[in-house]
Amino acid sequence: MTFQDERPIFLQLAEQLEAGILSGAYPEESRVPSITEYSVTYKINPATALKGINLLVDSGLLYKKRGLGMFVAEGAKEKLKAARREKFYADYVETLVREARNLGLGASELAEMIKRGFEDVD
Amino acid sequence: MSIEIKNLTKNFGDTCALDDVTLSFGENKIFGLLGNNGAGKSTLLGIVTDRLYPTSGTVEVDGENVTNNDTALSKVFLVAEQNMFPEDMSVKKAFNTAQLFYPDFDRAYAEKLSAKFGLNTKKKIKALSTGYSSIFRLILGLSVNTPYLLFDEPVLGLDAQHRDMFYRLLMEKYAEKPCTIIVSTHLIAEAAELIEHTVIIRDGRIIRDCPSSDLTANVYSVSGPGMLVDAYLSDKHVLTVNTLGGLKTACVEGGTAALPEGLVLSRVNLQDYFISLMEEEDRK
Amino acid sequence: MKMHLKSAFRYQFKSALKSAIIFCLIMLAILAVFSILAVGGYEESRATFVGYGFSAAIFMFVIGIVSIRSDLRLCLQLGISRRSAFVSEIFALLALSAALAVVGELITGAAQAAVLTAPSKHVFVGDLYQMMYLQNGFLQLGFFQHILSALCNIGLIWATCLFGMFFSLMFWRLNKAWTVIVAISIPILLNVVPWLLAKAGFDPAPFFTWMLRSPFFYILTCLVIAVFIGVINWLLLRRANIKAV
Numbered sequence: 124m125t126f127q128d129e130r131p132i133f134l135q136l137a138e139q140l141e142a143g144i145l146s147g148a149y150p151e152e153s154r155v156p157s158i159t160e161y162s163v164t165y166k167i168n169p170a171t172a173l174k175g176i177n178l179l180v181d182s183g184l185l186y187k188k189r190g191l192g193m194f195v196a197e198g199a200k201e202k203l204k205a206a207r208r209e210k211f212y213a214d215y216v217e218t219l220v221r222e223a224r225n226l227g228l229g230a231s232e233l234a235e236m237i238k239r240g241f242e243d244v245d
Numbered sequence: 246m247s248i249e250i251k252n253l254t255k256n257f258g259d260t261c262a263l264d265d266v267t268l269s270f271g272e273n274k275i276f277g278l279l280g281n282n283g284a285g286k287s288t289l290l291g292i293v294t295d296r297l298y299p300t301s302g303t304v305e306v307d308g309e310n311v312t313n314n315d316t317a318l319s320k321v322f323l324v325a326e327q328n329m330f331p332e333d334m335s336v337k338k339a340f341n342t343a344q345l346f347y348p349d350f351d352r353a354y355a356e357k358l359s360a361k362f363g364l365n366t367k368k369k370i371k372a373l374s375t376g377y378s379s380i381f382r383l384i385l386g387l388s389v390n391t392p393y394l395l396f397d398e399p400v401l402g403l404d405a406q407h408r409d410m411f412y413r414l415l416m417e418k419y420a421e422k423p424c425t426i427i428v429s430t431h432l433i434a435e436a437a438e439l440i441e442h443t444v445i446i447r448d449g450r451i452i453r454d455c456p457s458s459d460l461t462a463n464v465y466s467v468s469g470p471g472m473l474v475d476a477y478l479s480d481k482h483v484l485t486v487n488t489l490g491g492l493k494t495a496c497v498e499g500g501t502a503a504l505p506e507g508l509v510l511s512r513v514n515l516q517d518y519f520i521s522l523m524e525e526e527d528r529k
Numbered sequence: 530m531k532m533h534l535k536s537a538f539r540y541q542f543k544s545a546l547k548s549a550i551i552f553c554l555i556m557l558a559i560l561a562v563f564s565i566l567a568v569g570g571y572e573e574s575r576a577t578f579v580g581y582g583f584s585a586a587i588f589m590f591v592i593g594i595v596s597i598r599s600d601l602r603l604c605l606q607l608g609i610s611r612r613s614a615f616v617s618e619i620f621a622l623l624a625l626s627a628a629l630a631v632v633g634e635l636i637t638g639a640a641q642a643a644v645l646t647a648p649s650k651h652v653f654v655g656d657l658y659q660m661m662y663l664q665n666g667f668l669q670l671g672f673f674q675h676i677l678s679a680l681c682n683i684g685l686i687w688a689t690c691l692f693g694m695f696f697s698l699m700f701w702r703l704n705k706a707w708t709v710i711v712a713i714s715i716p717i718l719l720n721v722v723p724w725l726l727a728k729a730g731f732d733p734a735p736f737f738t739w740m741l742r743s744p745f746f747y748i749l750t751c752l753v754i755a756v757f758i759g760v761i762n763w764l765l766l767r768r769a770n771i772k773a774v
Contacts, residue, residue, distance in 0.1 A: 129512040131458075132438060159417060162417075164413075166412045167439065168419075168438060168441050295605055295610050298767070298769065311610075313531065313611075313612040314610060315533040315610050316533070318610050319533060319607075327772055329602040330603055330606065331599050346608060346609070347608070
């Protein structure tokens with residue numbers, strides 16, 4: 124992860140953690156890197172790392188085991204998937220529907236197009 | 246538990262190096278002290294550590310005035326450009342001496358860091374290159390374990406690899422044993438993500454003193470067609486404007502009002518903000 | 530406790546100790562050679578050695594010049610205030626002066642004992658105290674006399690040492706122009722002032738007569754001078770801006 128992005132570091136860190144949980148790199152009940160490890164690896168202030176981690180704690184994706192570190196919560200992957208699906212709906216589907224309406228496409232025509240997409244796209 | 250600087254003024258003959266400076270460095274945070282050459286950063290850190298005598302004003306460490314106060318002064322360690330050890334002393338002997346003065350000095354850690362950086366502890370201080378002279382002082386700073394750790398241009402003369410090592414070691418130390426750190430540096434881009442609270446000093450006066458996130462949240466860059474940009478900027482606090490052909494880019498401090506079509510907004514990092522701020526100050 | 534003097538004192542004492550040991554060894558060597566020559570010499574040979582106290586003072590004068598700035602910088606780096614560094618330096622130099630004085634008594638005493646067996650009647654080993662206050666020349670001192678001799682030397686050595694410190698601090702605080710002015714004017718003053726005083730009818734003789742009445746007056750004079758110079762040294766140091774070299 125490099126910080127060429129303009130978005131705040133703590134957000135990028137949170138997203139990277141979420142991606143890791145989704146991909147299985149951080150399985151449930153496994154320990155994620157500590158604040159110290161993050162701050163040393165990415166040369167960022169521990170407070171920034173903590174901010175990013177706390178985002179996931181607040182969404183119930185991580186929990187703290189005293190003296191041991193931060194662990195991926197049970198069901199985190201599913202929770203994330205569901206959240207991603209909601210986001211998918213908001214980012215893509217709503218936009219898709221609005222654009223379809225602009226072009227005069229109805230719901231069934233749109234469904235046909237989507238079916239075609241599943242066949243054409245690898 | 247903090248370092249409180251109150252109405253500090255320092256004159257060197259006719260030159261005013263610090264003009265009525267008031268600052269507070271609170272517990273367990275990393276502070277950045279940014280400013281151009283001659284702005285007063287080294288003077289400030291020097292007065293806090295009794296190397297320079299103030300013209301007026303006070304410095305308090307944990308509520309105690311530092312003047313003639315060893316209890317207060319021994320809580321503050323300054324890593325600066327100047328070597329304050331006898332030049333014919335070996336690094337090893339310097340560590341021994343530090344151990345004598347600081348009971349909490351982590352000798353094993355200092356040896357470990359020396360090996361890591363490739364510093365030969367048998368060498369005399371005068372035989373060290375600029376880089377290794379800095380590294381020697383950095384290792385001291387990282388090993389003394391005082392509640393307040395001050396760095397004045399810590400990475401002078403260090404190559405990229407050593408600078409990288411230092412930042413990582415500093416984060417490791419700070420994450421595991423929190424303390425109050427003040428870093429005065431020219432290399433803003435490198436230090437930007439380490440600093441939680443930024444103090445910007447210019448010509449002996451403090452012009453910004455707030456959390457880094459407040460600074461960067463409150464500044465942005467707009468670019469677009471010249472006319473549009475001008476219209477947008479009319480009631481804004483503009484730091485700098487650059488024109489490239491028909492495209493104008495401006496660095497603005499303040500809230501983002503509704504951005505009209507055709508203008509692109511982007512974030513400004515700490516270094517670019519600092520440069521823009523200095524340019525604005527130059528124009529004043 | 531606002532003054533942490535112990536570590537500073539230990540460091541300052543140790544850092545000058547090495548040179549002091551070398552000095553003592555040199556003095557010992559000189560006196561040893563002297564004693565051997567005297568003991569094995571002819572009946573008519575004549576030699577005098579009374580220079581320990583004076584030599585030690587010169588040595589400590591140099592130490593006074595050399596240590597203050599170096600020790601002060603180190604102490605400031607390691608969390609000791611300038612006032613504590615100064616105070617412990619004064620005491621460290623006093624302790625060193627005392628050590629040198631004691632060593633001086635030991636080796637001149639030993640040399641005197643050796644010389645007693647000398648065939649020649651014209652061999653003298655002694656020191657300042659003996660020269661100024663004892664009528665009997667260079668016979669061996671008693672224990673109490675050794676104490677007085679040591680105290681006299683401590684006074685002289687310490688005062689001279691602080692005087693060396695004064696030169697170091699003075700040249701530090703002065704800018705280049707003033708340094709040249711002072712450097713030129715000192716030898717001038719040393720010659721001109723006594724002549725002026727003599728012209729004005731000022732006669733230093735009574736003072737010296739008083740001082741020679743008792744070694745305690747001599748010790749007192751040294752102490753007064755030392756304290757006076759010490760205060761000036763502190764005034765010079767109080768507001769100094771301390772950087773490297």
